Amino acid sequence: MSEDARRGLTVDPDAPTQYPELARLSQLVRWHIVNTVTQSKAGHIGGPMSMTDLLVALYFETLRIDPSNPHSPDRDRFVLSKGHSAIGLYSVLALRGYFPVEELATFDHGNSRLQGHPDMKLTPGVDVSTGSLGQGLSAGVGIALGAKKLGAGYRTWVMLGDGELQEGMIWEAFNSASRYRLNNLVAIVDLNGLQQFGWPAVATRDRFDRSDPWSHVDLHAILTGFGWNVLSVDGHDFGDILGAYEAAVENASTSDKPTVILARTTKGHGLSFTSGTYKWHNGVATPEQLEIARRELAIEETTL
Amino acid sequence: MSEDARRGLTVDPDAPTQYPELARLSQLVRWHIVNTVTQSKAGHIGGPMSMTDLLVALYFETLRIDPSNPHSPDRDRFVLSKGHSAIGLYSVLALRGYFPVEELATFDHGNSRLQGHPDMKLTPGVDVSTGSLGQGLSAGVGIALGAKKLGAGYRTWVMLGDGELQEGMIWEAFNSASRYRLNNLVAIVDLNGLQQFGWPAVATRDRFDRSDPWSHVDLHAILTGFGWNVLSVDGHDFGDILGAYEAAVENASTSDKPTVILARTTKGHGLSFTSGTYKWHNGVATPEQLEIARRELAIEETTL
Amino acid sequence: MRAQRDVWGDTLVEIGAVDPSIVIVDGDLANSTKADKFAAAYPDRFVEVGIAEQNMVGIAFGLTTAGFRPWLSTFGVFLTHRALDPIRMLVSQTQAPVRVAGAYSGLLNGSSGKTHQDIEDLAIMRAMPNMTVLAPVDEIETAEVTRWASQHDGPVYVRLARDAVRQVLPDDYTFKLGEVITLRPGGVIALVSTGAQSSRVYEAAEILDEIGIHARVIHVPTIKPLHVPSLMEAVDGARIVITVEEHSIIGGLGGLVSETLAERFHSPRVARMGLQDAWSESGPNDFLLDKYGLSPKRVAQLVREYLNAPEATTRQIVGGNA
Amino acid sequence: MRAQRDVWGDTLVEIGAVDPSIVIVDGDLANSTKADKFAAAYPDRFVEVGIAEQNMVGIAFGLTTAGFRPWLSTFGVFLTHRALDPIRMLVSQTQAPVRVAGAYSGLLNGSSGKTHQDIEDLAIMRAMPNMTVLAPVDEIETAEVTRWASQHDGPVYVRLARDAVRQVLPDDYTFKLGEVITLRPGGVIALVSTGAQSSRVYEAAEILDEIGIHARVIHVPTIKPLHVPSLMEAVDGARIVITVEEHSIIGGLGGLVSETLAERFHSPRVARMGLQDAWSESGPNDFLLDKYGLSPKRVAQLVREYLNAPEATTRQIVGGNA
Numbered sequence A, B: 001m002s003e004d005a006r007r008g009l010t011v012d013p014d015a016p017t018q019y020p021e022l023a024r025l026s027q028l029v030r031w032h033i034v035n036t037v038t039q040s041k042a043g044h045i046g047g048p049m050s051m052t053d054l055l056v057a058l059y060f061e062t063l064r065i066d067p068s069n070p071h072s073p074d075r076d077r078f079v080l081s082k083g084h085s086a087i088g089l090y091s092v093l094a095l096r097g098y099f100p101v102e103e104l105a106t107f108d109h110g111n112s113r114l115q116g117h118p119d120m121k122l123t124p125g126v127d128v129s130t131g132s133l134g135q136g137l138s139a140g141v142g143i144a145l146g147a148k149k150l151g152a153g154y155r156t157w158v159m160l161g162d163g164e165l166q167e168g169m170i171w172e173a174f175n176s177a178s179r180y181r182l183n184n185l186v187a188i189v190d191l192n193g194l195q196q197f198g199w200p201a202v203a204t205r206d207r208f209d210r211s212d213p214w215s216h217v218d219l220h221a222i223l224t225g226f227g228w229n230v231l232s233v234d235g236h237d238f239g240d241i242l243g244a245y246e247a248a249v250e251n252a253s254t255s256d257k258p259t260v261i262l263a264r265t266t267k268g269h270g271l272s273f274t275s276g277t278y279k280w281h282n283g284v285a286t287p288e289q290l291e292i293a294r295r296e297l298a299i300e301e302t303t304l
Numbered sequence C, D: 001m002r003a004q005r006d007v008w009g010d011t012l013v014e015i016g017a018v019d020p021s022i023v024i025v026d027g028d029l030a031n032s033t034k035a036d037k038f039a040a041a042y043p044d045r046f047v048e049v050g051i052a053e054q055n056m057v058g059i060a061f062g063l064t065t066a067g068f069r070p071w072l073s074t075f076g077v078f079l080t081h082r083a084l085d086p087i088r089m090l091v092s093q094t095q096a097p098v099r100v101a102g103a104y105s106g107l108l109n110g111s112s113g114k115t116h117q118d119i120e121d122l123a124i125m126r127a128m129p130n131m132t133v134l135a136p137v138d139e140i141e142t143a144e145v146t147r148w149a150s151q152h153d154g155p156v157y158v159r160l161a162r163d164a165v166r167q168v169l170p171d172d173y174t175f176k177l178g179e180v181i182t183l184r185p186g187g188v189i190a191l192v193s194t195g196a197q198s199s200r201v202y203e204a205a206e207i208l209d210e211i212g213i214h215a216r217v218i219h220v221p222t223i224k225p226l227h228v229p230s231l232m233e234a235v236d237g238a239r240i241v242i243t244v245e246e247h248s249i250i251g252g253l254g255g256l257v258s259e260t261l262a263e264r265f266h267s268p269r270v271a272r273m274g275l276q277d278a279w280s281e282s283g284p285n286d287f288l289l290d291k292y293g294l295s296p297k298r299v300a301q302l303v304r305e306y307l308n309a310p311e312a313t314t315r316q317i318v319g320g321n322a
Ligand SMILES: Cc1ncc(C[n+]2csc(CCOP(=O)(O)OP(=O)(O)O)c2C)c(N)n1
Pocket: A046, A047, A048, A050, A082, A084, A085, A131, A132, A133, A134, A160, A161, A162, A163, A164, A165, A190, A192, A194, A195, A196, A197, A267, A281, D027, D028, D029, D051, D078, D082
């Protein structure tokens, strides 16, 4: 990483991190997200980038998976319920070895294994097809219930968007999971405080700022009330994230509650121009912006 | 009411009640429910009877309505979201003067204004068509929001079933109501602890007893978390009920929260053989049972 | 004469005894759909989801990933409407072996009225890729179709009536996917029906016989995929084809037959009978069948009227509110 | 050439200025559907519901009881599937003046893929009683239909494309409910299309012309209620009718035309082109149109192939997985 490439990083690159490898992987993932979407001229940016650290930690530290055997019955399952963030998942899967990183370039092209939204019939490593928001947690409940019925030890992890929580079907699933005591189920909520359009901070004037979609409710109390084990973390702090993942796993042996991790994140995290704005929910970077991304993410010219 | 007619009443008829007229109306309503369903050979019993006292109090004490002018723009609105309890609503509407009590006999017959589920296009006094569970609260949110936008003073009341709360759409509406600060909206939950089939008390053996559908969650905490003003009452105690209705109305001037009344009730309340069992969710009484109902509800032979 | 719901419930109990992959996912209606028989027999393979039809589908899908092959149990109308998006994405698009049982289909659902009367299910499910859409007529075929669907390795929708109809198929009948069945051969008028209505149409043909109109009766248990030569053979020689269904005249069996025949040269003309693109109402079965033209007597009468003046009944406006 | 979504958004801003009853109920997609233009102009009449399509419909219904006449704003696929049950009960069965805008319909929705591609909306909405179902072709008609629906006193579904197509209607065109429009007269081959696809079919006819095949082009903006004599007049003299739609060949325009023609004596034969009862995929517009046989060039080619060997392309199995 050249000195020059570091310039423009919003976070001090010399700040100590206990997880330099995960941090570097996240930078690569974020680069693939913005670069791939830009090359394919379609796709989402903000949501994939807010969940990047959560996914990197999950796929590189926590999930019991074998990329060379993506259908192993024992594998832990992952459901990207917020399926519009597919490119984030694909980037992680590629770096984890499910398919060649070069294949990312086919994203959103015709005849590709990498569809705009995850397709379990096409992409190695994708366990559940998603795209219509709100359905992934129910699928996760069924998968986890199946494990219980079979006496199988795999765990099921579901990534949800905070906008997505507005879908009623999610609440049907929250209810079922605690009823069936699915302590082998973990939901992660990517609380980036933004959705695609949402509510302006000042109702009568849209100044491109937005209110948090859940500012008027107490999600922690609600989910506790629904019988879940609720953890809150900084979704960009690997220590925090891994601590929560461990706690979720431990919870399974000490309680019969499912766990939900409320991960506070920033939409578009990791790039100065995409960070914290709903305007980059989706979008295509200009050549200049791509250059900024390259610098901010410390990407060598030779990386794709 | 003859001495004889009183025999078999589960509640001591001499027990003091501050609301003898409401209590008597409830008996009549319950009689019309069981009698009409029996004559029509179709319809629901348990749910209509659990909400009877709540509806009687609402229609005879609280709602600002004029049966001779059922479309008055200023009227308070009522939505029977648990539409399968239609016969309970029809009985109250008839006694309140919206249409002749005799018309109840046409319930569920062909060519009737009294459909199996409430139809706003047919029945005077019915504000919203329902039948598919889970939709009434969203309708109520729209009605209450409309009032706010027009600056109109009417209030909107929505009756929900506890089984019905399992529908995700209800949670979408809970969320919207507090976001839009609809303090002119009141939801009543008929918490009779039973639905049509539900979960056996002992999971592996169905002994016709049932667990409360919400026993594994804390509804009060959840709804408080969703930004609602939550009241809990005994749904068969008129003092309690009217107190809550008043509090809900007052709440509108002191807070911007919508109010939900968690009304603890007994399914099939008021009749010995229908009370507290899911088996009488729907059903048709035998001639003998109808006689018991007549006695327990202190109905003269001449009443229909 | 056994009610379709009882046959479905009993057959699943039978199958469940030998096939441990069969589970039922219920939406608080097991005692209506008769899934309660299965629940009593195999409590471990009965999943109560409560009143949450979308969630039912998601959970059923999830169970398929663990090797289970679920049947859904609730009123069909809520599956084909309330849960349509999950059925589309998690069942049809993934080709998961979820069996969607459309219980209490059509008009006859115990006086619940129009919110519960599914008169569009065939149109909706037929338009969905990857869906097998079946509508058995009597107790024999309901059992057969339940068995067939239970072992089928993909999404299936089965339209089921609540009640019983007169048996029209032989006791040793075997269901064959895609094949239509000629219940009464011969004649230049072909009455084509599906589901329980086929039995009533069979009776209508008996009534017509008495007044000298001989009609053949063709039953279409497979709405999709239809084996076209089987239909073409069955209507061969007919001068007029009349579809009769306990369903809207738009997009269902009438749509299937119209699309199929219109595609060919020299096809017989098609008239469609059924719900006239309007909602129905509450009422006893006989009332509804009579009022909406589906009882044997009324079908016979409507067929006769049509034959007397086909042009008069041909629609000028398709869709009610122009 | 203006994109349909822009025309819809701009037209509603125009109408909103004079009609205070118009509100938009959004499902977190106003910046895609272009309802954000209306939100900026009339923040008080813009109701953001977030990602909760069923709730959107319920709230819109509720607003009608206070005299408002809402348009819904989200991707059509989620309304016609996720919110179908509320649309059925609270809009169609109550005849509430809710306007369901099916935005980003068909294949072309910016590479989102099959979960977002609504190729069944016409089949689904057409089967629903009380529904008016419209599918405008170009910017002129999109504006007209948006105006028409805004003042219509009942439920309306409007199929809207995301992008622009070549204008095929005159600037002074007036939308008339139920009437079909002959874009190109004459010829014994009638190409019948709807929505934005009609424009591509018009171009296909130009290509066919070059190789000596003259085809008339008929545009059907009203899927329901169809004024049948208007269609019959338009196809009069045609020997073959080919429907082409950015929709499944089951139940949509092809279903409507088949049902209508099959009902009559001596009707021309009908071939249906469109999505072959299979899900599609992500990809750029041109890729999808080419691959799935909907680009002008491919339509021309498929028409030619069909004319050369009609029997060869006639289906033996209806529904993919027999
Ligand atoms: C059922 C459904 N409705 C609408 C959409 C369109 N949509 C895609 S992403 C999105 C916003 C999602 O917001 P959030 O869940 O917060 O995701 P994130 O912020 O992580 O991107 C919307 C409305 C969809 N995919 N599915």
